[in-house]
Amino acid sequence: xxxxxxxxxxxGLAFAALTAASSIVLAQPExxxxxxxxxxxxxxxxxxxxxxxxxxxxxxxxxxxxxSLEQCDLGMGPGVVKGxxxxxxxxxxxxxxxxxxxxRLLHCMVTLQGIPRKEALKQRFGDGARESDFEALAAFVxxxxxxxxxxxxxxxxxxxxxxxxxxxxxxxxxGTHDFSCATCHGQTGMRIRLQQxxxxxxxxxxxxxxxxxPAYRVSQGEVRTMQWRLQDCFRQQRLPQLDFGSxxxxxxxxxxxxxxxxxVMDAPxxxx
Amino acid sequence: xxxxxxxxxxxxxxxMLPALASAGLAGTNxxxxxxxxxxxxxxxxxxxxxLDQDDVQRLxxxxxxxxxxxxxxxxxxxxxxxxxxxxxxxxxxxxxxRAGEKIAQNGKGFQSSDDPTQSSGGNCYACHQLAKGEVAYxxxxxxLYLYGKLRGNDAxxxxxxxxxxxxxxxxxxxxxxxxxxxxxxxxxxxxxDVVALLxxxxxPVNAE
Amino acid sequence: xxxxxxFLRDMGQGGILVALLSSGLLTIPKAWAADRNxxxxxxxxxxxxxxxxxxxxxxxxxxxxxxxxxxxxxxxxVPVNVTTSIAGADAxxxxxxxxxxxxAAVTIIPxxxxxxxxxxxxxxxxxRVIALVRAKGSFFIASKDVKVTLGGCGG
Amino acid sequence: MGNPMRIRAKxxxxxxxxxxxxxxxxxxxxRKDASGALVPAHYITKVIASCxxxxxxxxxxxxxxxxxxxxxxxxxxxxxGDTLSVTWTDSMNDTRTDEAVxx
Numbered sequence: 001x002x003x004x005x006x007x008x009x010x011x012g013l014a015f016a017a018l019t020a021a022s023s024i025v026l027a028q029p030e031x032x033x034x035x036x037x038x039x040x041x042x043x044x045x046x047x048x049x050x051x052x053x054x055x056x057x058x059x060x061x062x063x064x065x066x067x068s069l070e071q072c073d074l075g076m077g078p079g080v081v082k083g084x085x086x087x088x089x090x091x092x093x094x095x096x097x098x099x100x101x102x103x104r105l106l107h108c109m110v111t112l113q114g115i116p117r118k119e120a121l122k123q124r125f126g127d128g129a130r131e132s133d134f135e136a137l138a139a140f141v142x143x144x145x146x147x148x149x150x151x152x153x154x155x156x157x158x159x160x161x162x163x164x165x166x167x168x169x170x171x172x173x174x175g176t177h178d179f180s181c182a183t184c185h186g187q188t189g190m191r192i193r194l195q196q197x198x199x200x201x202x203x204x205x206x207x208x209x210x211x212x213x214p215a216y217r218v219s220q221g222e223v224r225t226m227q228w229r230l231q232d233c234f235r236q237q238r239l240p241q242l243d244f245g246s247x248x249x250x251x252x253x254x255x256x257x258x259x260x261x262x263x264v265m266d267a268p269x270x271x272x
Numbered sequence: 273x274x275x276x277x278x279x280x281x282x283x284x285x286x287x288m289l290p291a292l293a294s295a296g297l298a299g300t301n302x303x304x305x306x307x308x309x310x311x312x313x314x315x316x317x318x319x320x321x322x323l324d325q326d327d328v329q330r331l332x333x334x335x336x337x338x339x340x341x342x343x344x345x346x347x348x349x350x351x352x353x354x355x356x357x358x359x360x361x362x363x364x365x366x367x368x369x370r371a372g373e374k375i376a377q378n379g380k381g382f383q384s385s386d387d388p389t390q391s392s393g394g395n396c397y398a399c400h401q402l403a404k405g406e407v408a409y410x411x412x413x414x415x416l417y418l419y420g421k422l423r424g425n426d427a428x429x430x431x432x433x434x435x436x437x438x439x440x441x442x443x444x445x446x447x448x449x450x451x452x453x454x455x456x457x458x459x460x461x462x463x464x465d466v467v468a469l470l471x472x473x474x475x476p477v478n479a480e
Numbered sequence: 481x482x483x484x485x486x487f488l489r490d491m492g493q494g495g496i497l498v499a500l501l502s503s504g505l506l507t508i509p510k511a512w513a514a515d516r517n518x519x520x521x522x523x524x525x526x527x528x529x530x531x532x533x534x535x536x537x538x539x540x541x542x543x544x545x546x547x548x549x550x551x552x553x554x555x556x557x558v559p560v561n562v563t564t565s566i567a568g569a570d571a572x573x574x575x576x577x578x579x580x581x582x583x584a585a586v587t588i589i590p591x592x593x594x595x596x597x598x599x600x601x602x603x604x605x606x607x608r609v610i611a612l613v614r615a616k617g618s619f620f621i622a623s624k625d626v627k628v629t630l631g632g633c634g635g
Numbered sequence: 636m637g638n639p640m641r642i643r644a645k646x647x648x649x650x651x652x653x654x655x656x657x658x659x660x661x662x663x664x665x666r667k668d669a670s671g672a673l674v675p676a677h678y679i680t681k682v683i684a685s686c687x688x689x690x691x692x693x694x695x696x697x698x699x700x701x702x703x704x705x706x707x708x709x710x711x712x713x714x715x716g717d718t719l720s721v722t723w724t725d726s727m728n729d730t731r732t733d734e735a736v737x738x
Contacts, residue, residue, distance in 0.1 A: 037552050046702075172333050175382075178329055191412075192398050194629050239312065240313055556701060585694055585700055593709070598654075599704065
């Protein structure tokens, strides 16, 4: 049975190679119809405004404790921001869990500045009328790792577990439409409407997808973080709302980041 | 029809090929399911029950480097999904291609942010090329441009097309395409309208 | 005086303002934002906007280069660059035919500044984008169709 | 007071290549917020750039200019080290001026 299945898969492979080759020839002129648009957008990225605000927020005494985030340990020692984002998510012994950038920022707001968790989470996403500290701080911290090589090793059991869980979630199909993350992001060279879809299950696609986040979303006029990106993906998957900083969100980010290892960080980027 | 099915099957097999260079997981989704329950909150029309998997979803959630579907599982999915298809009682498959085009363009419906009183779309253009005039089409699914012109508009093709939209997994287990009829995303009339978009000689899909 | 009235009627009297500013006769008045050509910005159609700008029926010119993408991935931000080699060009307007108000921007080009402007505009839907150039009191246009596409799996 | 702009001005031969990125919502007055309420119009109506006491560019804008607007222009008659000053005024009579040294 299994052998027969394999044979069919191999026949499928040969056929796939043929169709892929011919579809490339056909698709060439329209390979990336929006390339001209993206080229014209250039590097004038309004995310700079979030970076500036984040930098100011980082050193401003805030919260009931009236202290800044300058003693926040992003994994490279208290107060070290340079390069820190290129090594997140990681396991933090002081919290006993794997954390991504946003959950670590939240942790520092709560433990250092004494801001109640619920209070801090109120403005997890900005909406024009109300700015988000997370989005500004994440933009600033990410900017400080621009040009660095992403290195997120699975160097302890917690990271291994997070990665395995993230991977399972990536392929988890559910909801009215049977979608998983892999439905859109598990194949190479596909697009939805005109948007190229990076294949996040392998290195090249994961690097392309991950290295530019957080990003200024042109459609929203806001800088969005990976936490937002994941939440919005699940909304489009027709699933309930992914909680900010939830175990699932960190696990998925760990899966994507580890797959993207070796990426040259280029965040905050600019996306559709 | 047979040939069309084989083609779809082969493309589907190709889609599921890419492998991951990391350790495989056990084939169970129990770990993920528990974490999911703790990591999500019901919102709008998207309740927590949306996280529960049916048999097909469970079987189709394996990573590409995990165990492949066995012949038996493959056949079981096809049989159960084929049995789910409710063909129109009036025996008519062709609706209004103009309404079908609107359904093909509309990607709304069933999201936590969507108004549940509005009728939902099929969002066909997200994954397929259809009418030539719409350049913003996706490539996750095969091009359906000239679908009716190439296949003809006989009763068997109409019935197959209706069934494929109703439940893609009856023909290709673990297809990326939603099971529009089976999951209640589109109603009978909407599926007929999309069939017309694909097969009606007047439809822009069949205009060169 | 006729000259001055023409300017007032046309593109927001920038030329006069620049002349007075550079001669040191005038500092920027507090209410100068009110000097903009309100009628032109309120115009619903391209024709109405042209009329309000005193442009009448401008002639197409291949001495205007209008750079805009053929397909915009998002209508919220569409890059538009306009440059012209028409001698004496002193104002460039950008219009989006199908926006609720067609006129998006008017740029006054003082002497010493190149007849070039680069900006980003919103487009509500697929539309013709028009660059209008004023040179020595005459008006010329170039245009380009920009397709605004839908996106995503939930659109 | 508004938020600071980012101004880049670079001398290329005799021409200064200027790019100004402004931090502004550019609300059209037609957008609805999450609760369905209309967000009032709020957009930059006027931009003036000057260098060495001379206006080098003046622009009138409507709400069709994008959020966080970009304005690029080129002018002559300035040297490296001169200051380019940019002022915007918006439909709620807020105004903001920023400067950058030409590099």
